[in-house]
Amino acid sequence: MSTETLTPNVAEKPSTLPSSMDPNSFASKSGEDKTQGAVKIHAKDVCVYYSENKALHEVSLDIHTNEVMAFIGPSGCGKSTFLRCMNRMNDTVAGARVTGLIAVDKQDIYDPSLDVVLLRAQVGMVFQKPNPFPKSIYENIAYGPRLHGLVSSSGELDEIVESSLRKAGIWDEVKDRLDAPGTGLSGGQQQRLCIARAIAVSPDIILMDEPCSALDPIATARIEELIHELKANYTIVIVTHNMQQAARVADRTAFFHLGHLIEVGPTDQIFINPKEQRTEDYVTGRYG
Amino acid sequence: MNSVLVVIVLLALTVVAYQLGLARSRKLERASVKSLVSGAADRLHSRPSYHGWLAVLRAAVPALFVYIAWSIFGDQIIGSLVLAQIPADQLPSDPLQQKVLLQKLNNLATGFGIVGDALPFEQEAAAYMAKVSAQGNAVAFAVMAASAALGLFWSWKNTGYQTRARNEVERAIQIGLIICSAVAIFTTVGIVLSMLGEAIEFFKVVNPADFFFGTVWNPAFATSGAGSTDGFGMLPLLAGTLLISAIAMAVAIPIGLMSAIFMAEYASAATRAWAKPVIEILAGIPTIVYGFFALVTVGPFLVDLGNVLGIDIRATSALTAGLVMGIMIIPFISSLSDDIITQVPRAMRDGSLALGATKSETTVKVVLPAALPGIVGAILLAVSRAIGETMIVVLAAGNSPVLTANPFEAVSTVTVSIVNQLTGDQDFSSAQSLVAFALGLTLFVMTLVLNVVALVVVRRYREQYE
C-alpha cells in the first residue's frame, strides 16, 4: 500500500460524508466559537453489539482537531465502549459488532482496506489502570517506534524516547534510571509513562479511558496539567467518571446515558445550561 | 488367633463402649434438663454422642493396638521360642530352612497334617508350638480384655457434666490427621534413607569416583561374592539420558509451546473446546503404550526413512525413544504454558495492541517475555519428567550403554540400567544389584534439584501477578 492510496481512496469513494465536514459550516452549526478547526473524528449512527446485547444506540458525534473532548455519564452508559471504537479495540472483544460510520481524517476506519495497525499508530490509547510492560522504562517507550520501524538508528531512538518522556512531563524523574523496570514506578508515574509510550509513535489522537481513576489527587492534578500541555499538538478524548475533571480539562463534553448520546456541546454549556433534562439531572447530581 | 473373630469382637467392643458412654451421659443430660434453672454447672458440656466416642477411644483403641502388636510380632516371638527348644544338632543353620521348618511345624500343630511322617523332634516341637501359641493367644486376649475393661471403667467414672468429651475426641481426630500427614514425610525420608543405605553399601565396594566419572558401563556378571568392580562408570548412562531428553525437548517445546500460544491467543472457544481435551489424552496414555508404539511403529518407520535419506538409523535408538518421549511430554508443556500465558493480564496485551502491534508481535514481544519465568519452570519440570522416564527407553532405546552423541545409535539410560540390574538373577546384596540404588539416588537428586528450581521460578513468577 502506498501513501497515495489514502487520499485517492477518499476521493474515489462516493461521498457518504455530509457537507458539514466543511470547517466553516461546522462552526456556524454549533453556534459557539470554541472549535479548534477541522473535524478530526466523525461518527454517525454508531451502534455496538456485544453478542445479542445492544450496548450503544446510534451515536453521532464530531470531535475537532486539537480539542479535548470529555465523555461523561453514569457507569455502564457506553462511554468506554464508544471510546474503544475509535481505535477499533473492540475488535479484540469476542462477539463485539460495530455498525455505522466512524471516520478519522475523513477515512472510514472500518473500511476493509484499512489496516488496523496503521490506525492504532495514529490513534493512541491510555488505559484506566496503568499497564507498563515488564520491561525497562527505555524499552517501554522504544517499543512502539521500533515496532513500526519509525527510526533507523539508535541515536534517533534515544531522541524519541527523551522527547516522549519530556512531553509526558516525566523526564526529570526518570532520566537517571532509564534501565529500571517500568513497573517499579509509582501509580502516577506509571500512567505518565504510558502516556509517553503512546506519544512515542507520534499519533494525532490520544484516547484516554478514565486515566486518573486509579491515581491519588496529586498525580491526577499532574495528569490534568499534562493534558493541557498536550492539547496543542494532539486531539484528546477523555472518558471520565468525575464531572469536575471534565469541567477542568475539556473544551467540549458529551453526555452518555444507557448507550445513548444525550447531549454534546461546549463544556460550559453542558454544565451551566444543558439543553436536555436528563443532562441537567446528571450534572446536578440527581443521580449518579 | 482367628482374625475374623477378633475383628468381630473389636467391633462389638466398639458398639458396647459407645452405647455405655452414650447411656451414661444421657442420664446426666436428663438430670441436667430438669434443673435448667441452676446454671452452667449442671449443663452437660458435650453432646452424648461425643461421650460415646470418647468411651470407644479409651476402650477399643488400646485393645486394637495390643492386637496389632501381637499380629506383627506374635509369630516371630513364637517362632524364636520354638526354635530355641529344638536341639542344636537338628536345627538348620540357614534362615530359609528355618522358615521352612517352622512352616512344617505349623502344619503339624494345626492339624492340617503333612505328607509322610514327622520326625520325633519335630513332633515334640510341634506340640510345644501348639502350646505356646495357645498360651500366647490367651495372654494377648487377656491383655486386650483388660485394657478394654480398664478403659471402659475409666470412661464411666469420668463422665461428668464438665467432661470435655467433644474436645478430647476432636483432639484425637487431629492427632490422627497429623499422623496421616506424616506419611508423606516418611515416604520422602524412606526414599532417601533406603536408597542412601544401599548406595553406601555399594560405595564400600566401588569407588565413588569410578562410579560418577567412569566412562565404561559393563557390570560384569559375577557369582555371588566378589565380582569385578570395573565397569561401573555411569557417564555413558548419563549421556544417554541427556541425549534422549534433549531430543524429547526439541520435539515437545516447539509443538507444545506453539499449541499453547495458538489456543490461548488465537483459537476460537469452539476449537479450544475440543482441541485441548484431545491433546490432554496424550498425557493420560501409560508409558508402556508409548514404548510399544515406539518399538513397533516409530522404529520401523525411522529405519525406512533412514533408507530413503541414506542414513543408517537403527530401529531402537536414541532418536526413536527421544521422539516418542517428546510426544509424551507435549501435553505437559502445552497445558502448563497455556495456564501461564492466560495468566498474563489482559491489560498488557491491550496496551501493546493499542500501540499498533499485530497479534503475533504482541505475543512474542510482550506476552511471552512476561510469561517467561513460568514457561521456564514448566520446561524444567518437563525435563525432570523426561529424565525419570523408564518404559519408553526400556523398549525403544536399544540397550547399549555406550558414550555417544549420535542419535541414530542405541544408548542406555540411568533408568534402564536400574531395571536391568534389579530384574536379573543377581543376589540382592551383590554390587550388581546395589548399583541400582546408587543410580536411583543420583536420579532422585537430579530430579529433586530440577523440581525445586522450577518451583521457585514459578512461585516468583506468580507473585508478580498476584
Added chain:
Amino acid sequence: MNNPSAAATSSSTFKGYRAIEQKVKGSLNGRKRAESRFVIFGIGAVTVAVSLVFILFASVISKGFPAFWQTQIELDIYFSPEVVQVELPPVESNFESPAEYVNSRQKWVNSLGFVNFNALMVDAVAKHIPEAADSPRSAIALITSGERFALRDYVAEDPSIIGKTVRLSLLTDANVDVWLKGNIDRSLPDEQQQLSATTRQWADQLYEKGVIKNKFSTALFMNPDSRSSLAAAGLAGAFMGSLFMMIIVILLAVPIGVASAIYLEEFAPKNKWTDLIEVNINNLAAVPSIVFGLLGAAVFILWFKLPLSAPVVGGLVLTLMTLPTVIIATRSTLKAIPPSIREGAMAVGASKVQAITDHVLPLALPGILTATIIGVAQALGETAPLLLIGMSAFVASIPSTPFDQATALPVQIYLWQGNELRNFFEGRTSAAIMVLLGLLLTLNSIAVVLRKKLETRW
C-alpha cells in the same frame, strides 16, 4: 471530501502524520507476512499434536482389533476308555488329615496328565482329514499344547465322561492363527516358516471346511498367562493383580490423602515447617516412578520381608505414588470452598472439626471423588515400579489373595511384547493395550462426567 483544494488545506495539518505513515506502511507488508507465518505455525503445531493422538490410536487399534478374534478348532472328542485309563479319584473321607487328601488328589490329577489326550485329539482331527492319523505330529501341531491339560481337567471334573463324545472348541496353535490371519508372509520358504508344510496345508483345508473358525477370544480375558501354550495366554491373572492393587490404593491412599489435605489446609499453622511439607509433597508428585520402585524393593521386600511380586507390595508402592496427587487435588478442592461456609458454621457455635465434617467435607466430596478416580487411572498404567518389586517374573496362575504372586496389566503388556513369537504377540499385546486404554478411558470419562454433574460454581 471530493474537493481537492479542501484536501490540500487539510494535508498541511497532517504533514507529520504523512511522513510517519509512509515509514510505517513500508514495513507493514513484512509484518503482515510475519503474522500469517506465526498463525500457520500455530495451526501446524495444534494439527501435529492432534494427529499424533490419532496416529497412536490408529496404530494400536489396527494391530489389536484383529487379535480379539482367535482361530479355534471345533472337534468331536471321543473319550475312549482304552486311552483314558485311570483309577477312581480319591475320596476325602478316606483320609486322616486335609494335607493327605490334598496330596492324594494332586497325585491323581497328575497321573491323569500321563494320559495320551493328544491321541484323542488326533483322532478327532482325522475325522475331517483322514491322513492325519498317519502323521500325528503334524496334526497335533494344529492345536495349542495347553489344550491337552484342558482335556485332563475336563475328565478330572467329571470322570463319567469317559466313553462319551463331546464337541469342544479348542484353541489352535499360535502359529496357525498367525498363518491363517496372514500375519506371516505366505511366500516365505519352508525353513522360515514356523509350521510344517503339511500342517499349513491342513490348516487351510480345515479353515475352508469351517472346522477352524475365527471366533471371539474369551481366552484372552479368562486365561492366565502361559509360556508353553502361547495361544492360550490371557489377561485374567493380570486383571486380578491390578484389581487387588487398585483396591489397596483406594482403601489406603484416599483416607490418608484426604486426612493429610484436611490437616494441611485447615489446621496446620502457616510456618516454615508446613511450607517444607508442602514443598515435599509437590516434589513427591514429580519424583520418577522408578524411584518408588526402588523404595518398594528396599523397604517392603528387603526390610518388611513381604512376598515378592505380591499385589500387596505393588498396592503399597502405588499408594505412595498416588498419595501426593490425592493430597494436592483435595487441597485445591478445599481451597475453592469459600471461607464463608466455615465462618457460617462457626458463627452458630460449631467447633472447627464440626464445621469441617458437617459442612466442608460434603461439599468437597465431588472433587475428592474425581481426584481419586484420576489417581487410580494413573496408578493403573504404571509399570516401572512394579518391575522392581519382582513382577517381571512369569506368573502362570490367577492370584486368589493379595499375597499371592501376581502381575499387573501394564506389566503383562511389557512381558508379552518381549515374546519371540512376534507375529502373534504383536497383535495380542496391542489387544491388551486396547483393554488397558479402554479401562482408562472409562475411568477418565466417569471422572469428567462426575465433575460436570457435581461441580458447584461459587
